Amino acid sequence: MNIGILGTGSVGLTLADKLISIGHVVFIGSRSKTHPKAIEFIEKHPLNCQTGTFEECAKFGAILFNCIAGMVSIEALKLAGAENLANKVLVDVSNPLDFSNGMPPSLSVVNTTSMAETIQSNFPETHVVKALNTMWAGLMVNPNLVEGGDHDTFLAGNNEEAKETVKGILESFGWISKHILDLGDITKARGLEMYLPLWLSIYGANKTGAFNIKIVGV
Numbered sequence: 728m729n730i731g732i733l734g735t736g737s738v739g740l741t742l743a744d745k746l747i748s749i750g751h752v753v754f755i756g757s758r759s760k761t762h763p764k765a766i767e768f769i770e771k772h773p774l775n776c777q778t779g780t781f782e783e784c785a786k787f788g789a790i791l792f793n794c795i796a797g798m799v800s801i802e803a804l805k806l807a808g809a810e811n812l813a814n815k816v817l818v819d820v821s822n823p824l825d826f827s828n829g830m831p832p833s834l835s836v837v838n839t840t841s842m843a844e845t846i847q848s849n850f851p852e853t854h855v856v857k858a859l860n861t862m863w864a865g866l867m868v869n870p871n872l873v874e875g876g877d878h879d880t881f882l883a884g885n886n887e888e889a890k891e892t893v894k895g896i897l898e899s900f901g902w903i904s905k906h907i908l909d910l911g912d913i914t915k916a917r918g919l920e921m922y923l924p925l926w927l928s929i930y931g932a933n934k935t936g937a938f939n940i941k942i943v944g945v
């Protein structure tokens with residue numbers, strides 16, 4: 728499948744690497760047609776990867792991943808073009824982290840809304856699915872790295888078919904079906920994003936991003 732990765736940070740390139748390794752063709756989008764990190768990446772994956780602008784990326788992808796810094800995601804998605812995002816699944820991996828007052832970051836949208844909802848309301852014809860934002864990029868594509876994959880990941884979105892599509896992608900990454908919890912509609916992204924302050928504190932204490940949460944109960 729043709730997949731558009733919007734973003735050239737560690738999340739975008741980690742997802743791109745995994746998607747190529749399992750047979751997809753990837754387009755990495757950026758503000759620039761020739762982002763040095765994207766160019767370096769495609770030199771290592773010359774057959775199944777190309778790069779260009781956010782707009783070209785959105786046109787290319789049948790499915791898109793938002794791997795853009797949260798606070799500028801709307802700005803970047805506008806560059807991608809609402810018409811190129813329409814009727815497509817957009818997997819929103821972003822977190823609305825605001826570093827303007829230094830560390831630790833605060834959340835720029837919170838409590839009664841979320842970045843995923845902001846994206847959904849700005850792009851009503853797009854099927855936004857919040858996923859994978861609650862963990863370090865290395866774990867997103869390699870759940871077996873921790874406890875043999877015995878831990879949980881979450882989905883939130885308004886479109887059931889879109890969530891099934893994303894679930895299939897997560898399974899292809901190695902996530903076990905019972906560990907992919909559908910929390911409900913896009914408003915459930917609030918909790919997923921508000922987990923970030925706790926994630927950052929655990930990261931600070933643990934000094935590694937290779938951890939996750941597991942839901943237990945009767």
Ligand SMILES: NC(=O)c1ccc[n+]([C@@H]2O[C@H](COP(=O)([O-])OP(=O)(O)OC[C@H]3O[C@@H](n4cnc5c(N)ncnc54)[C@H](OP(=O)(O)O)[C@@H]3O)[C@@H](O)[C@H]2O)c1
Nearest residue numbers: 734735736737738757758794795796797803821822863864
């Ligand atoms: N790092 C992780 O392990 C992790 C885990 C979970 C979730 N996340 C979330 O995933 C997203 C990506 O994280 P990341 O660490 O890979 O990368 P990042 O540094 O947060 O974001 C990189 C992307 O943001 C774009 N960007 C920056 N300023 C922009 C602006 N003013 N207008 C438009 N685009 C702009 C960059 O565009 P150019 O390509 O043009 O430079 C680049 O593609 C973030 O929202 C982050 O919170 C990260």
